[in-house]
Amino acid sequence: MSNSSALFRILADPTRRLILDLLxxxxxxxxxxLASEFPDLVAxxxxxxxxxxxxxxxxxxxxRGRQQIYQLEPDALAAGLTPWLAKYEQYWxxxxxxxxxxxxxxxxxxxxxxxxxxxxxxxx
Amino acid sequence: MSNSSALFRILADPTRRLILDLLxxxxxxxxxxLASEFPDLVAxxxxxxxxxxxxxxxxxxxxRGRQQIYQLEPDALAAGLTPWLAKYEQYWxxxxxxxxxxxxxxxxxxxxxxxxxxxxxxxx
DNA sequence: GTAATGTATTACCGTAGGGTAATATATCTG
DNA sequence: CAGATATATTACCCTACGGTAATACATTAC
Numbered sequence: 486m487s488n489s490s491a492l493f494r495i496l497a498d499p500t501r502r503l504i505l506d507l508l509x510x511x512x513x514x515x516x517x518x519l520a521s522e523f524p525d526l527v528a529x530x531x532x533x534x535x536x537x538x539x540x541x542x543x544x545x546x547x548x549r550g551r552q553q554i555y556q557l558e559p560d561a562l563a564a565g566l567t568p569w570l571a572k573y574e575q576y577w578x579x580x581x582x583x584x585x586x587x588x589x590x591x592x593x594x595x596x597x598x599x600x601x602x603x604x605x606x607x608x609x
Numbered sequence: 610m611s612n613s614s615a616l617f618r619i620l621a622d623p624t625r626r627l628i629l630d631l632l633x634x635x636x637x638x639x640x641x642x643l644a645s646e647f648p649d650l651v652a653x654x655x656x657x658x659x660x661x662x663x664x665x666x667x668x669x670x671x672x673r674g675r676q677q678i679y680q681l682e683p684d685a686l687a688a689g690l691t692p693w694l695a696k697y698e699q700y701w702x703x704x705x706x707x708x709x710x711x712x713x714x715x716x717x718x719x720x721x722x723x724x725x726x727x728x729x730x731x732x733x
Numbered sequence: 734g735t736a737a738t739g740t741a742t743t744a745c746c747g748t749a750g751g752g753t754a755a756t757a758t759a760t761c762t763g
Numbered sequence: 764c765a766g767a768t769a770t771a772t773t774a775c776c777c778t779a780c781g782g783t784a785a786t787a788c789a790t791t792a793c
Contacts, residue, residue, distance in 0.1 A: 490623050497617035498781080502693070509697065516740060527783060532741060534781090551739050551790040563701035569626070570694075570701065573633065577687035577694065622751080640770060651753060656771060658751090675760040675769045 492565040495541045500526065501534050505557060508544065513556035515549075541565075616689040619665045624650065625658050629681060632668065637680035639673075665689075 495501055504519055516535060520528040535555055538544040542561040546553045619625055628643055640659060644652040659679055662668040666685040670677045 489626065490621055493617050493621035494780095496693075497614055497621050499614050500781085502613065502617075506696065517738095526781095528739085529741075529784085530782060532739095536741080537780095553740065559697070559700035562697065567701050569620075572630065573683070573686065576683035577691050618750090624751090641768090650751095652769085653754085653771075654752060656769095660771080661750095677770065 489565070489569050491541055492543070492562075495537060495543065498534070500531075501538055504531070504534060504538065505543065505562075508555060508557040509559075513554045515552040515554055517552065519555065613689070613693050615665055616667070616686075619661060619667065622658070624655075625662055628655070628658060628662065629667065629686075632679060632681040633683075637678045639676040639678055641676065643679070 500523065503522070507519060507522060508514060516528065516532055519535070520526070520531040523531060535544065535546070535553075539546060539555075543558055543565070544555050545558050546555045548554075624647065627646070631643060631646060632638060640652065640656055643659070644650070644655040647655060659668065659670070659677075663670060663679075666689070667682055668679050669682050670679045672678075
């Protein structure tokens, strides 16, 4: 484990990244709730993506009745990426700092609300 | 361009990540110099990886005689990843901060020297 | 009980991508 | 000039992976 390739491969898929975004901004969600955000995909496809995400440790699931509630595991995400990020930290620390300043300048609450990406047709 | 999926896909391959590491720690290198670090891979394979990296904008090449000298393009790397990083910045800013403090505590010069994966050998 | 719902699993298809070998092209050397 | 060197390109194999449909399984509803 602690394999960078696996994590980058997980993040390489736009559907999985959007799933992470949804969990980050809305908190824990069921498979059906997540699937409803992807009108072009079949539910079992979302389930498969969730399996990948769970295998990678970046989400976890708890059963509630007949539905599975998935939630983000930010620590695993950070732990998986930070070693690689740290190697190149000098390169984007400046850019990240600028973004951070900009964000806390105007509101800071909606840094995670990139909702315009959520309902579109073709992912690319 | 500016496509997160493309960049994550590029980073998902361990050979390409190691190429980036080598360019980061040693500066510009020729294809042959890079290929000599991958005894299990054929040179044209490295060339193909370099094409991917160049298409993704994270490296650039300049011709010198009959060899191509590749160099890292850290700005493109940062520009491609920062938007996504910023969304989850709260999650690893702490971890990154700890690493940064640790690094500038002791020397700060060898943050990029994760040499354990790199087989240093005589280049001709 | 039976039926409906929510999710996971399986089987299968098509494409993308990493790997090699062979070939091509350009440049240097003798 | 011929031949060696450095890199790129092409053709091809094979595997991984995203997608679907069909099926299975558990849980709730009637």
